[in-house]
Amino acid sequence: MHNLRRIDxxxxxxxxxxxxxxxxxxxxxxxxxxxxxxxxxxxxxARYTPGGISGVLAxxxxxxxxxxxxxxxxxxxxxLEDLKILxxxxxxxxxxxxxxxxxxxxxxxxxxxxxKAKFPEFSVHFYNLVPCCGSCNGxxxxxxxxxxxxxxxxNFYIDSLPTAPILEPDxxxxxxxxKHVPVVSFDLVQPIGFGAVEFAIIKSHFEKLxxxxxxxxxxxxxxxxxxxxxxxxxxKTVITLRKFLTKYLQRRKETLGxxxxxxxxxxxxxxxxxxxxxxxxx
Ligand SMILES: [Zn+2]
Numbered sequence: 608m609h610n611l612r613r614i615d616x617x618x619x620x621x622x623x624x625x626x627x628x629x630x631x632x633x634x635x636x637x638x639x640x641x642x643x644x645x646x647x648x649x650x651x652x653a654r655y656t657p658g659g660i661s662g663v664l665a666x667x668x669x670x671x672x673x674x675x676x677x678x679x680x681x682x683x684x685x686x687l688e689d690l691k692i693l694x695x696x697x698x699x700x701x702x703x704x705x706x707x708x709x710x711x712x713x714x715x716x717x718x719x720x721x722x723k724a725k726f727p728e729f730s731v732h733f734y735n736l737v738p739c740c741g742s743c744n745g746x747x748x749x750x751x752x753x754x755x756x757x758x759x760x761x762n763f764y765i766d767s768l769p770t771a772p773i774l775e776p777d778x779x780x781x782x783x784x785x786k787h788v789p790v791v792s793f794d795l796v797q798p799i800g801f802g803a804v805e806f807a808i809i810k811s812h813f814e815k816l817x818x819x820x821x822x823x824x825x826x827x828x829x830x831x832x833x834x835x836x837x838x839x840x841x842x843k844t845v846i847t848l849r850k851f852l853t854k855y856l857q858r859r860k861e862t863l864g865x866x867x868x869x870x871x872x873x874x875x876x877x878x879x880x881x882x883x884x885x886x887x888x889x
Contacts, residue, residue, distance in 0.1 A: 608710055609702045609864040611737065611763040614693045618732050619648050624686040625679050625731050637675050647728045651721075655734055657766050657805075661758050665725045676727035680719075687731060691717060695738055701862035706740035707763045708747070709818055710867050711825055714738035720762055722749040734764060746816050757804075759811045766808065771798035773809065774822070774871035780881050787881050791826035791872065793819045822868045829872050837886035845883045852877045 622644065626637045647666065654663050668676065680687065695703055695714065706714045718737040721729050729735040739747075750759055761768075775794045780787045795813050797806045813819060836855060842848035856873050863870055876882045 608761070608768060608866045609699070609707070609763070610766075610768060611702075611707055612697050612699070613764055614690075614697045614733055618652070618734065619645055621686070621690050621733060622648070622679070622731055625684060625690075628684045628686050629678075633675055633678065636671070637679070640672065640675075644728055648732060651729060651732060651734060655765060657762070660721075660762065660765070661752055661756055663721060663726070666728070668727060673727045677723060677730055680723065680730035690731065690733060691736070694733060694736055698738070702864065703738070706743055707737050708739045708743040708760070708812070708816055709821060710863075710869070711821060712740035712742060714740060716741055716744045718744045718747055720751065720760070720764075722751055724749050725751075737763065742821070743816050750815065753811065758808050759815055761808055761812045767805065768866060769798045769801045769806075769809075770865070771801070772796075772871055772874075773798060773866060774868055776826075776872050776875040778875055778879060778882075787885055789826075789830055789876075789882070791823060791830070793822045793826075793868070793871070795819065818868075822872075825868075826872055829869050830876065833873055833876055834882075834886055837883070840886075841888045842886070843888055845880060845887070848883050848886060849877060852883075 623641075626634065626641075629637055651663055654660055694717075704713060706712050708718070716739055718739045719726070719730065720735050720737055723730045726735070747760060753759055773796055775796050777792050777794065779790045781790055782788075795810060797803075833852075837848060837852055840848060840851050842851060852873075856870070856877055859873060860867075860870050
């Protein structure tokens with residue numbers, strides 16, 4: 608997990624470009640809504656802070672207005688496609704290839720942090736567009752606040768992330784057909800000094816997106832990837848191999864960020880003597 612970078616420019620100008628491409632009655636209706644949309648954009652932008660965003664309240668729209676606003680996002684248009692590309696390209700290399708919410712899959716979709724069904728006016732506001740995978744987008748659905756009004760999901764544009772690891776992998780080695788096979792599970796841990804309110808958001812983010820179970824499912828693929836890198840080293844001793852993998856891990860950490868789930872798993876494997884022994888030159 609990694610913070611996202613916002614693109615440059617004024618959100619309402621991107622909206623104006625998208626509306627400018629709409630013809631006929633819809634184009635006219637959207638143009639007439641401009642002052643109201645501008646006021647709503649001002650509300651979101653003023654409250655776009657970790658403590659303020661949950662106070663953005665939904666506004667009632669007629670069904671026609673809602674359809675028009677959602678159409679801005681759901682219908683393919685060059686201005687919208689350009690905006691999506693800008694958002695993706697703005698992210699750091701190594702981060703932009705993965706879903707912002709889980710870090711597992713490719714970000715082939717955009718989630719609306721404030722759900723577009725409740726906030727159709729923010730359907731193309733770039734503060735509200737998060738590059739993500741289909742699994743996360745589906746699991747997140749229209750949820751965003753708990754019953755007590757606090758947020759369920761991390762907002763990677765504004766939330767401060769911990770600096771210490773939050774994932775603790777546990778590796779059990781099973782002997783199968785003469786080979787040691789890892790069975791990996793993950794726990795979420797609150798770093799010392801990291802706030803309880805902020806950590807509650809991380810916890811519900813992980814629960815709602817089923818991240819611990821999804822990381823567990825993906826762990827074997829990552830184990831094989833690291834094992835291949837280790838075998839290619841053709842090391843003769845555990846000490847040499849550990850030294851090599853520590854450097855490799857450092858490079859991966861620079862690319863993926865210290866909180867990435869792959870980094871948590873790799874760090875654990877590099878410490879594991881059964882893993883290192885299994886990757887030595889026969
Ligand atoms: Zn995802």
